[in-house]
Amino acid sequence: MVAITPxxxxxxxxxxxxxxxxxxxxxxxxxxxxxxxxxxxxFTLVQNYTGSDFLDTSKWSYFTGTDPTNGMVNYLSLxxxxxxxxxxxxxxxxxxxxxxxxxLPSGQNRKSVRISANEKWGKGLIIADFAQMPYxxxxxxxxxxxxxxxxxDGEIDIIEGVNKMANxxxxxxxxxSGTSCTTDTNPGxxxxxxxxxxxxxxxxxxxxxxxxxxxxxxDPDPTSFGPGFNSxxxxxxxxxxxxxxxxxxxxxxxxxxxxxxxxxPNPDLWSSATAYWSSVTCNFDEHFxxxxxxxxxxxxxxxxxxxxxxxxxxxxxxxxxxxGSNFENGSWVVNSISxxxx
Numbered sequence: 324m325v326a327i328t329p330x331x332x333x334x335x336x337x338x339x340x341x342x343x344x345x346x347x348x349x350x351x352x353x354x355x356x357x358x359x360x361x362x363x364x365x366f367t368l369v370q371n372y373t374g375s376d377f378l379d380t381s382k383w384s385y386f387t388g389t390d391p392t393n394g395m396v397n398y399l400s401l402x403x404x405x406x407x408x409x410x411x412x413x414x415x416x417x418x419x420x421x422x423x424x425x426x427l428p429s430g431q432n433r434k435s436v437r438i439s440a441n442e443k444w445g446k447g448l449i450i451a452d453f454a455q456m457p458y459x460x461x462x463x464x465x466x467x468x469x470x471x472x473x474x475x476d477g478e479i480d481i482i483e484g485v486n487k488m489a490n491x492x493x494x495x496x497x498x499x500s501g502t503s504c505t506t507d508t509n510p511g512x513x514x515x516x517x518x519x520x521x522x523x524x525x526x527x528x529x530x531x532x533x534x535x536x537x538x539x540x541x542d543p544d545p546t547s548f549g550p551g552f553n554s555x556x557x558x559x560x561x562x563x564x565x566x567x568x569x570x571x572x573x574x575x576x577x578x579x580x581x582x583x584x585x586x587x588p589n590p591d592l593w594s595s596a597t598a599y600w601s602s603v604t605c606n607f608d609e610h611f612x613x614x615x616x617x618x619x620x621x622x623x624x625x626x627x628x629x630x631x632x633x634x635x636x637x638x639x640x641x642x643x644x645x646x647g648s649n650f651e652n653g654s655w656v657v658n659s660i661s662x663x664x665x
Contacts, residue, residue, distance in 0.1 A: 364587040364589050365589075365665055366447060366663035366664065367663060367664050367665075369662045370382075370442060370662045372661070373418075373659045374412045374417075375412050375418075376418075377410070377438065378410060382440065382441055383439065383440055383441065384441055385399065385400050385404065385436065385437070385438055386398050387400050390624060392621060392626070393625060394463065394623050394624030394627070395432045395433060395461075395623040395641075396422075396433055396434075396623070398435055398619075399434055404436050408421075410436060416658075417658055418655075419656050420620075421654040421655075422622060422650050423435065423653075424651060427645045428645065430641050431645065435619070435621065436620065437621075438618050439616065439618075440615060440617075444613065445564070445614070445664070446664070446665045447664040448562065448564075449481075449561065449562040450560070450583060450659075450660070450661045451561075451657075452557070452560075452658035452659045452660075453466075453552075453558060453560070453655060453656065454556060454557040454656040454657070454658055455553050455557055455656035456482065456549070456552050456557070456655055456656075457655060458488075458548070458550060459486075459487075459651070459653060460637070460643050460649040461622055461627060461636065461643040461649050462650065463483075463485045463621035463624070463626060463627040464483070464619075466481045466483070466617070466618050467479060467483065468615060468616050468617065469614060469615055470612040470614055470615075471612060473496070474497055474498045474530045475498035475500065476498075476612035476614075477495070477610050477611035478494075478495070478530075479564075479569065479614065480496075480539075481493065481560060482548070484548045485626050485627040486630050486634040486635075487549070487634050488549060489550070490541050490542050490545065490547055491542040491548040491597075492541055492548075493521065493542065494537040494539035495539075495569065496528060496530040497529055497537075497605075497610040497611070498530075499529040499531065501606070501609050502606050503527075504529065504605035505538060505605060506523060506528070506538045507600070507603050507604040508523055510599060510603070513567075514592075516595045517595045518595065518596065518601075519540065519570075520596070521542055522540060522541045524540060524541055526538050538600065540597065542573060544573065546575065547573055557576070557656070557658075558574060558575060558576070559574045559576065559583070561583070561588070561593075564607065564611070566602060567601065568599065568602040568603075568605065568607060569598075569599070570596040571599075573597050580593055588663065616660065616662070618657075618660075623640050623643065631643070
């Protein structure tokens, strides 16, 4: 457990700078949740990625293929990304992963980085501590997991949005074969508090190339994504997959549960999740194989381009991608990503 301490010491220090800010809506149930009798953590730390781990190709792979969502992006190898200054580790052991900045000729692809963890994740817990995330017109940041065969092996979108979106969108994607997988919109209480506080956007998880909305929630907290996320010094994100289903939480630094800071995460003591997909209405063992953790910043393409009308960004995608000012905030700053097993 000791290995997780440095990243969350950093989170604790950051909390003092933001302690005076209003707490998010989900904290109204915090007192009730924390009054439960504590139990030992059921999770065992498997990996705690920090600093140079993200530049170690024995731990993380750098995707260099054609963008599957038809973005205007060239994903770089580790060597290329380092030479371009798009990946680096600071003196504080934070890892910065960026998209190319500066103006480009109209129609030219923009350089970026997409990495995936080499070790798979099944049932258990992910805790991700981000100090900053990318945002802007033409920007599609995502932190997610995916099985080997999409969509039949499942996908879990943990942080995702495009253009000028202010609220994070959390989504599951599954195949359409076998039993149905849907969102239970009225699951009742969990440990005495509401199961989720997010806004339900869609309830059918089955996805395909032509219909990939999935079953999703929108986080009502205005600091859950983009400029709001960065204004509070980032957030700590958790994902639990167990026999109950899949649950996700997102905390400001001042609200991170003490058991996480102590390296003994115990979801029984946490407040209401942002999103919850119940095993009552989805057979997760059938629809989700072991997952690969992915972190990337896409440029245009797919959802980004279809979202442009009404986004306030304009609709000329070539001009948007060429304009360097849209990518001035195009960096992930990662404190740590830890993976836990049950």
